[in-house]
Amino acid sequence: MVDIQTATIIIVASMILLMMVGIPLGIVTLTVSICTALAYFGIPGLFLVASNAQGLLEAYPLVAVPLFVLMANILERSGVAEDLFDAMSMIAGRLRGGVAVQTTLVAVLMAAMTGIMGGEIVMLGLIALPQMLRLGYDKKLAMGTICAGGSLATLIPPSVIMIIYGLTANVSISDLFLGGFLPGLLLASLYIAYIMIRCRLQPHLAPLPDEGLIQLTGAEKAAKLKGLILPMLLILWVLGSIYGGIATVTEAAAVGVFGAIAAAASRKRLSWPMLQDALRKTMITVGTIVWLILGAVSFVGIYNVIGGNEFIQGLLRGLDIPPLGVIFVIMGILIVLGTFMEWIAIAYITVPIFAPVIVGLGFDPIWFGVLFVMNIQIYFLSPPFGPACFWLKSVAPPDITLQEIFMAVLPFIGLQIIGLTLVIIFPEIVLVLPRLLGG
């Protein structure tokens, strides 16, 4: 049998080859794990593949994923986002670049309601983009704000990525949620500061509405504020049930489904066809995720058995660099993987290998989890495959090209890197809330 180093090279090379052909990622990882199992253990090796896959169906925290996706799909169809956007226009009327600031604030609140990014970017693209383009905002500023704001959904709790990280690294998901909260607000503040400074320096980027700055009367303000009630209640309902000690994360997701149904009903948008459509969409989204993970867990299991994890961990530990250097090496690996792989596969394959190394170096796995999510967030925006940009493209006016969107997000990637650096230098930004409020 070949040594583990050669085996690793063969495995990585064949995985890249199979992926590039366009084979579904779940099949790629399944194929590689089957071949590895057969090569090392013959037919009995298949038993390992089967038992890894079967184990996945009993992962209770994973149940939170379909429930959060369902909640988001119902909310998307409930029209709550339109009301919220309208409510936040109170701020927009009063300053230059106001609609972009408004969009970012709406993004933060949406992020605190849902845990998936795709739906949020599509919603903002449908609601906020036409508004900004109509007012004559710079296209790049508008699109960058939407992609960056929408991707906050991954960092501000609840977050599906954190559920996956928590499962694979075996750390508390509710602590991870708490950890992501301040970094999420930090990024949002950076976005808002950037928007306001640029609009101050280059006023032509964000023309004021024709009627000038608007002063609302008290009654108008009160009417607009009503749009904030439902989102706030939903956020309290879901996060409150987790941190009030009433429900686990999975249970809170189910509670959220009912919150979303109630929100849709109160806006008279609830109907059987609507629910049916939300359920079908959920089944497709979750099905693609689960059949990808099935392959990934089979692979991770086999690779661990043949000594792969130990080999990579040994390599990382053997590096003659300070502990923080190891973190940078790991982030470098994540960035490289991010250019050609899906985040779910990345999480499932790399986290079980990296997490023990991180802990061994004396770092907090919750802190690393937030770093991991922030890295994934950068990948969401980055060319050539940044999914956030593809989502916005799917709802943007047809004359906007993908290249334009990728150019638009570049400054915001810069801001994300600043945020990431701050979190590395000051781990407290992540750790303070879990320490104060966590289990």
Added chain:
Amino acid sequence: MNALLRAVDRLNQYIGLSVCHLYMICAVVTVYEVAMRYFFNSPTQWAFEVVMVVCGSAWALSGSYITMRRAHISITVVYEHAKGRGKWWLDLVILLISLAAMFTFTYALFDPMVHAVSSLERSGTSFNSPEPLILKTLLFVGALLYGLQLIVNLIKHLTGHGVPKSTELPGD
């Protein structure tokens, strides 16, 4: 022959569109459990395992519907640039490798399933449902249907009635 292909399509369509309702059941049972525990102080013995079985069924059985719609997550950089004949060959390679993998996987799942069924494997909790038995059986059935749909896709591809890759955005 065509009738047979259509029958498989329709079966998987039916299964896919049926199992999506299981997620709603999952939410209902979970909320019921929270309410019983928190307000009535009498947590159920069964909710946890019922949710796992209900959710696991939806996971296992939705693979074939997604395969029919060709909506699985894949990297399409090279694929999108391929044209005409080149694309046809790529599709063929994708289908053949998928088939080989899925049938080996189904085969791998068979023995553990038979073992679980013949020994009436139970969860060993106080509720002690046959949860492992059901989930192992469902995963086998799900993989089998997935493979069956791949055969249908392959025949359609070879006879020139291939399904285009779904443009429906995968979720995140």
